[in-house]
Amino acid sequence: xxxxxxxxxxxxxxxxxxxxxxxxxxxxxxxxxxxxxxxxxxxxxxxxxxxxxxxxxxxxxxxxxxxxxxxxxxxxxxxxxxxxxxxxxxxxxxxxxxxxxxxxxxxxxxxxxxxxxxxxxxxxxxxxxxxxxxxxxxxxxxxxxxxxxxxxxxxxxxxxxxxxxxxxxxxxxxxxxxxxxxxxxxxxxxxxxxxxxxxxxxxxxxxxxxxxxxxxxxxxxxxxxxxxxxxxxxxxxxxxxxxxxxxxxxxxxxxxxxxxxxxxxxxxxxxxxxxxxxxxxxxxxxxxxxxxxxxxxxxxxxxxxxxxxxxxxx
Amino acid sequence: xxxxxxxxxxxxxxxxxxxxxxxxxxxxxxxxxxxxxxxxxxxxxxxxxxxxxxxxxxxxxxxxxxxxxxxxxxxxxxxxxxxxxxxxxxxxxxxxxxxxxxxxxxxxxxxxxxxxxxxxxxxxxxxxxxxxxxxxxxxxxxxxxxxxxxxxxxxxxxxxxxxxxxxxxxxxxxxxxxxxxxxxxxxxxxxxxxxxxxxxxxxxxxxxxxxxxxxxxxxxxxxxxxxxxxxxxxxxxxxxxxxxxxxxxxxxxxxxxxxxxxxxxxxxxxxxxxxxxxxxxxxxxxxxxxxxxxxxxxxxxxxxxxxxxxxxxxxxxxxxxxxxxxxxxxx
Numbered sequence: 290x291x292x293x294x295x296x297x298x299x300x301x302x303x304x305x306x307x308x309x310x311x312x313x314x315x316x317x318x319x320x321x322x323x324x325x326x327x328x329x330x331x332x333x334x335x336x337x338x339x340x341x342x343x344x345x346x347x348x349x350x351x352x353x354x355x356x357x358x359x360x361x362x363x364x365x366x367x368x369x370x371x372x373x374x375x376x377x378x379x380x381x382x383x384x385x386x387x388x389x390x391x392x393x394x395x396x397x398x399x400x401x402x403x404x405x406x407x408x409x410x411x412x413x414x415x416x417x418x419x420x421x422x423x424x425x426x427x428x429x430x431x432x433x434x435x436x437x438x439x440x441x442x443x444x445x446x447x448x449x450x451x452x453x454x455x456x457x458x459x460x461x462x463x464x465x466x467x468x469x470x471x472x473x474x475x476x477x478x479x480x481x482x483x484x485x486x487x488x489x490x491x492x493x494x495x496x497x498x499x500x501x502x503x504x505x506x507x508x509x510x511x512x513x514x515x516x517x518x519x520x521x522x523x524x525x526x527x528x529x530x531x532x533x534x535x536x537x538x539x540x541x542x543x544x545x546x547x548x549x550x551x552x553x554x555x556x557x558x559x560x561x562x563x564x565x566x567x568x569x570x571x572x573x574x575x576x577x578x579x580x581x582x583x584x585x586x587x588x589x590x591x592x593x594x595x596x597x598x599x600x601x602x603x
Numbered sequence: 604x605x606x607x608x609x610x611x612x613x614x615x616x617x618x619x620x621x622x623x624x625x626x627x628x629x630x631x632x633x634x635x636x637x638x639x640x641x642x643x644x645x646x647x648x649x650x651x652x653x654x655x656x657x658x659x660x661x662x663x664x665x666x667x668x669x670x671x672x673x674x675x676x677x678x679x680x681x682x683x684x685x686x687x688x689x690x691x692x693x694x695x696x697x698x699x700x701x702x703x704x705x706x707x708x709x710x711x712x713x714x715x716x717x718x719x720x721x722x723x724x725x726x727x728x729x730x731x732x733x734x735x736x737x738x739x740x741x742x743x744x745x746x747x748x749x750x751x752x753x754x755x756x757x758x759x760x761x762x763x764x765x766x767x768x769x770x771x772x773x774x775x776x777x778x779x780x781x782x783x784x785x786x787x788x789x790x791x792x793x794x795x796x797x798x799x800x801x802x803x804x805x806x807x808x809x810x811x812x813x814x815x816x817x818x819x820x821x822x823x824x825x826x827x828x829x830x831x832x833x834x835x836x837x838x839x840x841x842x843x844x845x846x847x848x849x850x851x852x853x854x855x856x857x858x859x860x861x862x863x864x865x866x867x868x869x870x871x872x873x874x875x876x877x878x879x880x881x882x883x884x885x886x887x888x889x890x891x892x893x894x895x896x897x898x899x900x901x902x903x904x905x906x907x908x909x910x911x912x913x914x915x916x917x918x919x920x921x922x923x924x925x926x927x928x929x930x931x932x933x934x
Contacts, residue, residue: 384826402834
């Protein structure tokens with residue numbers, strides 16, 4: 290196991306009280322595994338991604354632990370987390386377009402960043418990796434504004450993986466891209482894993498069909514909790530959790546004319562995470578809900594590598 | 604690059620033309636006749652002699668010509684470097700009066716503008732993200748920046764000059780001294796310079812500190828700062844980047860504020876009776892001295908335009924984005 294997350298709880302501090310954005314999530318990630326993390330807005334997937342590398346100012350680590358390569362990550366302490374960042378855990382952010390300092394040449398920025406982490410810049414290796422993502426060497430002498438959006442994205446992907454981290458978190462990196470570029474990004478990320486630039490990866494997205502192309506395992510989250518985790522094909526073809534089932538069935542299918550058949554969504558909205566009621570958080574929207582759902586359903590491994598948190602599935 | 608500066612120069616040229624025209628026009632629109640007040644000062648009793656003097660003066664200053672000819676003549680003499688003769692200090696040439704006053708004004712303006720900008724930016728950058736400093740620097744800055752120049756100047760002149768008597772309240776140097784290149788005279792100059800300088804410095808300081816604090820907080824929240832933090836870059840490096848990027852809008856602010864700062868300096872000079880352009884302008888207005896007023900304003904306009912041009916050049920050097928904009932970005 291590269292990564293072990295155990296009962297992780299991260300809350301947002303607000304004036305009205307704590308928002309329980311990540312409420313007891315446990316999972317593991319093997320060497321070389323790519324985990325697709327899916328769910329709708331506000332389900333806690335970005336919070337989970339951030340929790341693994343850097344909590345922002347309003348987030349607080351309430352409980353649970355994260356173990357990477359046998360070491361417990363001090364995720365609640367910003368300064369203590371610094372030695373692990375970039376070297377063990379790295380991030381490709383949502384905002385690749387603006388992730389680089391606009392007034393520094395890219396090459397100089399990379400050098401200064403590495404020097405600040407007491408790492409030597411291996412220029413040959415950097416050139417090799419630029420070539421791999423089809424960027425010319427001379428981007429290093431340019432300012433970020435001189436690059437197109439796709440070039441900036443690829444540059445950030447190269448920077449983030451330069452120190453061969455054990456875990457790479459890619460947070461909604463394809464959201465702003467057109468479909469053909471999305472495909473290219475997914476292929477590049479796979480290439481990074483296959484070449485050993487990164488050991489394992491968490492790919493956060495709301496796009497299940499894209500995740501299916503990349504991920505070995507898909508984890509679906511709902512309202513701060515794990516709903517279902519299984520190999521990608523199982524999640525897409527034989528989901529057990531009613532939320533996953535509805536999520537998959539609301540995806541458009543190739544060859545189906547939606548003029549005849551209306552594309553359905555999931556009626557209702559996710560619950561407020563400020564003071565969530567006990568019990569299954571999906572039960573207000575769930576077609577299968579019954580009395581037992583007033584109790585919190587524990588995640589249960591229904592078959593090998595297939596974890597579902599639902600009373601009906603177990 | 605050449606097109607950019609060509610366009611800039613054209614704009615500056617147009618501004619200069621407009622400024623000179625307004626400078627020429629405004630004194631002439633003021634009520635009162637300068638020649639009449641000169642005659643009154645000359646105390647000529649006989650009506651014929653008075654008439655003769657009036658004709659002589661009007662002819663000397665060109666007031667007997669039609670207005671458009673006066674206007675064209677003023678451009679002509681401007682290009683010959685001739686600012687005319689002062690009415691108030693007749694018959695001293697305006698150019699002499701100006702060359703005597705300009706060093707004093709520059710000695711006040713340049714250090715107070717540059718130092719307040721540099722110190723204010725440093726202070727603001729320090730205040731951002733340091734609670735204790737922020738809680739002290741910010742309120743003080745708000746008070747300072749809301750203070751009118753002349754009020755603070757008057758307060759300082761009264762406090763340090765009149766009540767405690769530590770600093771002189773008037774003049775560029777002691778009346779008992781003759782200008783010379785000695786340490787004594789230099790020290791005396793500095794002693795007279797300190798109060799007007801500090802009042803200008805302090806008022807401008809607050810604004811820069813507030814501006815810098817706000818911009819740097821914004822920069823530290825920006826995406827590139829977050830990305831660098833996520834990659835474990837030390838705060839030192841992130842703050843260095845943020846400071847450099849935050850300075851850019853402050854440079855623009857400096858360009859915008861120059862005119863205000865110069866105006867503030869002129870008022871301050873009057874409060875401290877400092878022998879710079881401000882005092883000269885006051886005398887010119889009181890005595891309806893068209894030529895002196897024109898000359899003094901011309902200097903100020905030129906100064907502000909040159910300073911703005913320098914800032915334009917500096918901006919192109921420090922912000923790569925302006926350069927890219929000129930050359931066209933590569934796809």
